Amino acid sequence: MKPSWWNNNYTVLMITWMGWISIYLARSVLPPVLPVLSAELGMTHAQSGLLETAYLIGYIISKLPAGVLSDRYGPRRVLASSMIGYGAATFLVSYAQGFTDIFALRFLVGLFQGVHLPVANALLSDRFGDKQSRAIGFNESGANVGNTLAFPVAVSILSVWGWRTAFMVLSVPAFLLSVATFLFMKDEPKTQQTDDPEENHNIREYLWVLIPYALSHATYNLVLRTTFTFIPSFLVEFKGMEVAAAGFMAMALPFAGIFAKMGSGFIVERTGPKYAICGSAALSAVFLASLVWYPGESLLALNLLILGLTLYSFSPIIYSSTTSSLPSGLKAMGLGMVTMFGNIVGAVSTSVVGALIDGRGYGFTFLAISVVTILASVLIFAVMSKK
Template sequence: MLLVVALGWAATQTGRFVLPPLLPEMQADLSLSLTQAGIVLTVFNTAYAVTQYPSGRLSDSLSRATLLVPALVVLVVGSVLIGGATSYALIVVGAGVFGVGMGMYAIPSRALLSDLFVRHRGRALGVLGAGADVGGGLASAAAVLVLAVATWRTPFFPLAAALAGLAILFVVWNAESYVVRPARLGVIETLYRLLATPSQRWALLAFALFYFMINGVLSFLPAYLREVKGFSPTLATASYALLFVLGVGIKPVAGGVSDRFPRQRVATVGMLVGAAALAVLMLSNSVAGILVGIVLFSVGYKTQFPVIDALLMDAAPDGNMGGDLGAARTVFLGVGSLGPAFVGVTADRFDYTVAFVGLTVSLFAAAAILFWQGRR
């Protein structure tokens, strides 16, 4: 189950991360402005965010499998819609459907692994997170191929086939029952638990600032490297791929470290490294300096994913783990979903550098909040 769930997550991330390297081609094909491109990615991230609480809550009251199989089906539909989109409205719809499917998958998959790996939760979540980097690496490879011989639409049809195959594998290997019955979402009680103490509220704010930054950076980094740093499309995509190649090893290690040391401290250090790396990336004009910034940024931001999830799961009661994790992620991913729109609008009105400075400031603020909370 660890294998099939991680591969499913890898496939969803392939769809998520294949668009940024191809964004200029998509813009040219559909005649989109930077603002419109940012809105497409924000719609995806918003749909991904708002679906997380109900899917997590329902996976607690029904079963993990009851949510995971429909999630894979929705992802297949979203992939086909994106690949076949011929207008701005259709690409927005496709992005929204794919985001819903990814949101349905995200929390039940984490909760399933948390059920299976209690003593090594951080490491198991790190392995799941590494699946995202496998997907990011595949997305970058697909983008390089597409830029050479095909169109930006091409990767989404093989992706739909892969997701359908994984849905079949999950059904074959799954040992859980499928449960369909009425269930309460309990939104008020869950929000009360999440926001009960100042420390929890500050932590959610820090994570929201982190996701605001990362959604903005990942959505536009290849375009930034091409348009500001003068990289060729292939070099920009290969540099983008570095983030994911490194993440395959960083996430499991970071999850294991957070099992042995205070998770909040691990997250703070990672955020500071990431903020410093963005500064290096913006100030460097040589290929070597920019690549150093990308490597450091990967170390800093990839550390966060297993650590943040483990922090939230540690604080959640066993019977509401999926719901609490989903609600927390809905809150900070909802705020974070505005990152691509911020970059698109700011780059249209000013330039990419101003947008990336704003993202760097938000990451420094997130690190400062966690550091301050850790000293209390």
């Protein structure tokens, strides 16, 4: 029985939140098993980075059509269908015979998962109004819950049954949630176009508003893709940890991100997006660099926790600031544009970072990314300071 204060807005919020959990259970199975998978299939670090690039190419392609599909078929059908798609693609990775197979399937995972962010956050922005930053922050924390769960579950399955079974098991929640979405989520009323020029807007009118958020998302993706893809391998190869221990240690990043995202709405309400975004970017750079500045393991867990708090706090701020700056009919498209640009940077950066690690090592690569992130935060601050 539902409590008296419960309404359909909270049903939508819980479905989109659990959607992020199932997305990251399917998505995050790869990094903790990557050392074993790469060794078995003979892949280099550059090829490992290309697997994330494949995912992001698919993720990017579906960003802009997501809003159109949502308007035409409704968020309920789009979200539920995407869950079936990425669940099936993740399951099929368990039958992959080489790099090419996994590359193609990770592309499909990204293609189906890419619609969730713009569709879900635009939906929550309309439903929660001036409290949207808190709702979106809570919603985005689901990604970190899924990421946190995926690491130990994947490592546990890996140690007993192997990496192929890990992909099978972590694809199942997507199928279950698709059924729940069809059953419990209601169809949304379609947005009506009017002849009033005050209500009909063009996305070009808002490009200057979107530019700093697109730059912010690109900076976020640079650091996120580096840590998401390479931290488990970094802990094994640079810190000398065992694969299982590295998988559990890497869990500190997304675990801290759960609390960072839930608190992000309160942060932006008090500081504004400019200081919240730029401060988080600069601090993320500092704590990424400190991973290689201090070679010992005594402060490693604390370093990863703080990096997780700073890194994951500013993505919901970017999303809620973007949607709150746009009229209802443009929210999904505008958010799709912002995240598409950031994901393009992420798609390019993973293969570049992998190649840098192959050629120059983890120390040089992590410090270089930290410097770029500091410079980017200064640029974003300057752009957001202009009217």
